[in-house]
Amino acid sequence: MDIDQPIATLENVSKRFDRQNLAIADLTLKIYPSEILSLVGPSGCGKSTLLRLISGLTSLSSGTLNWHNSSQSNQLAFVFQDAALMPWATVWENVYLPLKLAGVSRKSAQDRIQEALELVQLEQVSTSYPRQLSGGMKMRVSIARALVNTPQVLLMDEPFGALDDITRTQLNDELLNLWSQKRWTIVFVTHNIYEAVYLSHRVVVMGTAPGRIVAEIPINEPYPRDSSFRGAIAYTEYYQQVATALSQAITPH
């Protein structure tokens, strides 16, 4: 695949929920293969709406969304902040759910579930129930459930927003480690600037009223990234760049 060619292009996209509420206005964005793209912005600027537009869960009011290889639009997986696991079902059963819904038998699903659980290092707890797991482990189950369908594009809506800082840092590292193996395209919504800088090739800063892009900040730091990046001056400088763009984002234009 040509990495200079976007896999998806949103052009002049707007989303209006009702007459008063223009959630997103005239937004243009290209998404490239295997990139990690973060969306940051003040509450209500339309980050989740944009993710839902990309996923096709919400329809555009105007503009276009093109998947340049039509099969890619079918290979999306969503991860939400709330792990949303079935409490009465084991880890294995929770990860099996998308395959079950797709009509895959338990026997045929076995290997894929095993691989997904190994990826997030949960194969030891496959027979545990969600109540027996920590918040970080629940989120890993949620990620395994997204990965079991072998998506090409992961849409993640504040997946680590409810976790403590140490667990978040750990899961950021695990996500990058998984990404280096699988090279999905990831669109990642977060309120945490450090997280956005650490993970991303590109941080897209959105502003409110109406929801729009105010800055795109490339993070020109090679992968693999680790704690040495977190301690680097460049990390703080990127943080400042994003923070400055964000402070402009909340000023009406």
Ligand SMILES: Nc1ncnc2c1ncn2[C@@H]1O[C@H](COP(=O)(O)OP(=O)(O)OP(=O)(O)O)[C@@H](O)[C@H]1O
């Ligand atoms: N289903 C809906 N019906 C009506 N309005 C909606 C709907 N979904 C979102 N909105 C509105 O669209 C705007 C953008 O909301 P959205 O949830 O996308 O913002 P956000 O940037 O993700 O916010 P947060 O950071 O608080 O999660 C808000 O004004 C919100 O009230």
